[in-house]
Amino acid sequence: MLAVVAAIVFGLGLLLDLVGVELGAGINATTFMLLGLLLLALHQAGVGTAGIRSSGGTWRGRARR
Template identity: 45%
Template sequence: MVAVIAAVLFALALLIDLSGISLGSVLTPTNLLTAGLLCVALHLAGIGTNRPAFRRPAWRGRRR
């Protein structure tokens, strides 16, 4: 999910940069790129995924 947000931020940054639109000092392409890179880093760290950070191996904890 965080990777999708990063892709949207990158697309917005590209559109703003190519069109030359001025949206003030807050929404600049550089700020959007930085936010997109932050989302990619969070995605690579495992934040925002459905998997838990720690999984027990399947063979442990099973009763026979």
């Protein structure tokens, strides 16, 4: 999920860079790039990737017990 959000942030940063827009106090394409890199680093670290499997198996495994 964080990788998808990072892709969206990178897309917004690219658009801002191409158009040449700056959104006020220091928010520009570089800010979006750094935010996207932070989100990708969190994704690679495993933050936000906990699923059903981490709580004791899949739903099929629990249904058979």
